[in-house]
Amino acid sequence: MSNLWQEDCRGLEMKVIEIKNLVKIYASPFMRKKSIGLNGLNMEVEEGEIFGLLGPNGAGKTTALKIITHLLKPSGGSVTLFGGVGSLExxxxMGFLPENPTFYRHLTGMELLQFYSRLYGKNPTRKELEEKLKVVGLKDSQDRRISGYSKGMLQRIGLIQTLIGDPDLLVLDEPLSGLDPVGRREMKDLIRKVNMEGKTVLFSSHILSDVEAICNRVGIIVDGKMKKVGHIGEILKSEIRYIDIEFEGMEEIDWLNEYGDLKKEGKVIYLRTKDTEKKDKVLKEISRRGGRIISVVPQRQSLEEHFIRTLNE
Ligand SMILES: Nc1ncnc2c1ncn2[C@@H]1O[C@H](COP(=O)(O)OP(=O)(O)O)[C@@H](O)[C@H]1O
Ligand SMILES: [Mg+2]
Incomplete structure (x- = not known):
């Protein structure tokens, strides 16, 4: 599906998750102190997208995912799944991969998948399960006990386990945390792959580059509230900090000084302008005076800068 098509159809997409004013207060009977997990969270996840719930530790990500998956009861607000409230259907x-999943350690990878398949009332052949293990690069380790699996292998078999019931929605809590660079890459590729196969994915992370790499939309959650939601491109587009224009073939360039910083290297001239409004005028004038434009590159704020600013707002 092209981006253009997606943009055109925005608004027509079905909401897989709709959360309104969700509140979670953790109260301990032994301690007077209450702690706030969610403080009026609003968010929506649309069919077919990868939505990244981004926030610092303690922001309420796990709390939100556990309420969505019915592992926790909210103190207030509502969660609508596939248009219905909490129905068994x-x-x-929905498939759920908790943070740091633990499995029966004495089972082999193959036995684990057989076990979960039976829980779903399914009885796949060994060959069928082998295929699944192959997809996540665990075919060679299928007869090894889970206790000997690395963190990355556990996450990958965890992902396959969430797929056994053939869910339409995958909810993954920090699926990339604690993985080495290779493990992260493999997990990211898998998440993209299952999304391409038509599954909606909601995942949480406190790591920006991971979210930036695979999500269509991001929601930044801070102190139990959604601070900002949007397509990554949109969030960052609105934050162009300056534009770098590179051109050649012009001798007289002093007139450009009023538009930004100029630098000349041999025949090539660089102009960094903050005046994004006047960009078209500048480009036209450069061409009119015989200059040849080599490149025009908007320099956006990185998601990291944006994130830090959102935290401080
Ligand atoms: N079982 C619990 N009892 C009391 N407070 C909790 C519990 N679980 C989470 N919290 C509190 O709720 C807030 C959100 O936690 P959590 O949802 O785990 O955040 P995140 O997953 O974003 O790190 C934190 O302040 C945390 O201390
Ligand atoms: Mg968490």
């Missing part, structure tokens, strides 16, 4: 359409 809707819950069956």
């Amino acid at each position: 809707a819950r069956k359409r």
